[in-house]
Amino acid sequence: MIRLFAFLGIGALCALAGQESAETLAKQLFGAKAEASRQKPAVYGSYSKGCAAGSVQLPETGPTWQAMRLSRNRNWGHPHTIEFIEKLSAFAAKQPGWKGLYIGDISQPRGGPMLSGHRSHQIGLDIDVWMLPASRVNLSRQKRENISSISLRRSNGAYVNDNWSRAHHRIIKQAAKDRRVARIFVFPGAKVQMCNDEKGNRKYLRKIRPWWGHHYHFHVRLACPKGNRNCVNQSPPPKGDGCDEAREWVNNILNPGQAKKPDPNAKKTKPKPKTRREYVLADLPQQCVSVLQSP
Numbered sequence: 319m320i321r322l323f324a325f326l327g328i329g330a331l332c333a334l335a336g337q338e339s340a341e342t343l344a345k346q347l348f349g350a351k352a353e354a355s356r357q358k359p360a361v362y363g364s365y366s367k368g369c370a371a372g373s374v375q376l377p378e379t380g381p382t383w384q385a386m387r388l389s390r391n392r393n394w395g396h397p398h399t400i401e402f403i404e405k406l407s408a409f410a411a412k413q414p415g416w417k418g419l420y421i422g423d424i425s426q427p428r429g430g431p432m433l434s435g436h437r438s439h440q441i442g443l444d445i446d447v448w449m450l451p452a453s454r455v456n457l458s459r460q461k462r463e464n465i466s467s468i469s470l471r472r473s474n475g476a477y478v479n480d481n482w483s484r485a486h487h488r489i490i491k492q493a494a495k496d497r498r499v500a501r502i503f504v505f506p507g508a509k510v511q512m513c514n515d516e517k518g519n520r521k522y523l524r525k526i527r528p529w530w531g532h533h534y535h536f537h538v539r540l541a542c543p544k545g546n547r548n549c550v551n552q553s554p555p556p557k558g559d560g561c562d563e564a565r566e567w568v569n570n571i572l573n574p575g576q577a578k579k580p581d582p583n584a585k586k587t588k589p590k591p592k593t594r595r596e597y598v599l600a601d602l603p604q605q606c607v608s609v610l611q612s613p
């Protein structure tokens with residue numbers, strides 16, 4: 319026992335007295351919280367290493383949206399995030415065949431690392447939006463556990479498939495045009511399709527970033543809300559519409575042998591989760607201790 323205490327370090331133990339040991343993984347601490355902290359909304363840290371105070375729960379069903387997979391309890395975010403979803407889903411509901419949006423993961427009630435799934439989504443500013451058109455917004459809780467989204471990709475993400483529609487283009491475009499949005503992640507074929515189809519102002523395309531996966535949902539990342547000095551923005555996307563870069567991703571998918579930089583097929587180039595140490599509370603911004611301890 320004495321040896322164990324020496325190993326953990328007395329200081330760290332005191333900080334967490336009566337709670338968990340300093341060795342407890344942050345994902346277990348944050349994953350155990352069922353409610354937001356009763357604090358003013360605030361974001362601490364970065365998308366992949368942080369937490370959120372005073373988060374708001376996206377109502378599980380709204381006039382133009384439904385939150386999916388409610389058992390995960392990840393429909394919590396910054397008030398900006400909730401407002402954004404309300405607004406974008408109202409836009410989506412005007413598209414033919416759409417009654418609104420199905421919303422996947424946002425964040426846990428107090429943000430932080432998750433027990434399963436994403437590495438980001440830690441500060442209530444990341445939103446997964448299903449590609450499946452929300453043809454109705456009265457699905458039961460049970461149905462929302464079981465139904466799946468649809469994939470929009472063909473040829474490993476080099477192209478869109480027949481499920482892609484102009485409505486997807488318009489909804490993703492509308493999201494990108496929102497001033498709160500910093501970037502949107504979607505599979506390379508979708509970005510190139512949007513590049514090819516866009517005949518108007520191309521400025522918004524800069525925010526649409528080709529990425530691995532992201533063919534069952536697109537991922538919206540909001541910028542740090544004003545006044546959140548402890549929230550860390552990602553550096554902005556490269557200048558320009560990014561269409562050439564997206565075409566390079568596609569080229570790498572189609573010709574994996576010649577792949578240079580980001581090759582979506584080259585699993586080996588992706589950092590292996592095993593080599594990445596999992597965060598303990600002390601790895602996160604110090605404010606996350608009070609976010610966790612707050613009622």
Ligand SMILES: [Zn+2]
Nearest residue numbers: 444445446537
């Ligand atoms: Zn996501």
